[in-house]
Amino acid sequence: SQTIHQWPATLVQPVGSPLSLECTVEGTSNPNLYWYRQAAGRGLQLLFYSVGIGQISSEVPQNLSASRPQDRQFILSSKKLLLSDSGFYLCAWGGGSRGYTFGSGTRLTVV
């Protein structure tokens, strides 16, 4: 069966520090992978999606970047966090006829 792992579940980081959130999937190959963010009081917004290794599309300009070093690994990064980067980050895979599967999310607080 297909599963998706996202970690960490919560993270507190100081302003200016780097960020790395990781998402991995099991039980599937060549998945479409997605990073979403939910800012306080708002709905989830697509940040990045990837249809294959090294292929990243960005939906909104921001202080974040994404990478896909392996087929089943999707990483969300920042070199220097801003206070406005605080929020809830959600990884997902799938789309199309297979539907979507969601990670459990990461609550990031930048202090």
Place this chain on the structure above:
Amino acid sequence: KNEVEQSPQNLTAQEGEFITINCSYSVGISALHWLQQHPGGGIVSLFMLSSGKKKHGRLIATINIQEKHSSLHITASHPRDSAVYICAVEDNDMRFGAGTRLTVKP
């Protein structure tokens, strides 16, 4: 106007009450999801449906494709049901509602 509208935004209920959360959407979809976000932020996928009705324990989800509307029902609500419930629809992309914050008081 958002493509996915949820109502109500906030809901407070007494333990044992029957809860209904509504989701309306304006795009053609291939599936609709109901997600539960716990106070700590963790997401749990409750239902994925493209027609009819699904039931899991005290939770029931229905969808009317013609009316572009879905409802999530919770029977015999309990304080542990307190969470944010998010409706999300799939077409070529995933589109999310803003969520309904449910508080169930003992």
